[in-house]
Amino acid sequence: MSVNLMIKFPDRLLNGVLEVEATIVATGIKATFVVTRHARDLSEKQLKQAVEHMQALKLHPREETQNRYLLRRANDCIVN
Numbered sequence: 001m002s003v004n005l006m007i008k009f010p011d012r013l014l015n016g017v018l019e020v021e022a023t024i025v026a027t028g029i030k031a032t033f034v035v036t037r038h039a040r041d042l043s044e045k046q047l048k049q050a051v052e053h054m055q056a057l058k059l060h061p062r063e064e065t066q067n068r069y070l071l072r073r074a075n076d077c078i079v080n
Contacts, residue, residue, distance in 0.1 A: 016042070017050040 004025040016039030023030045034051055036042070042050065 016040075017047060017054070019051060019054050 006023045006025055008021045008023075016036065018035040020033045020035060021030060022033070034047070036047060039047065039050070
């Protein structure tokens with residue numbers, strides 16, 4: 001059995017905390033893993049704050065309003 005996975009790594013490593021998101025493409029099921037190998041000196045509270053801060057940083061460039069507008073305009077130029 002073969003499973004197609006999409007793995008995302010954020011472009012930032014915050015205080016030694018790395019969050020990894022895996023998605024099974026066929027079903028859309030997602031799993032998130034927090035890697036704390038280099039964050040051994042952080043408390044549980046600090047780890048939680050680091051993960052919450054990373055959530056605020058997650059925004060794919062194509063989701064930004066200006067880029068969505070430019071993509072729509074480019075698509076309109078190609079279609080028309």
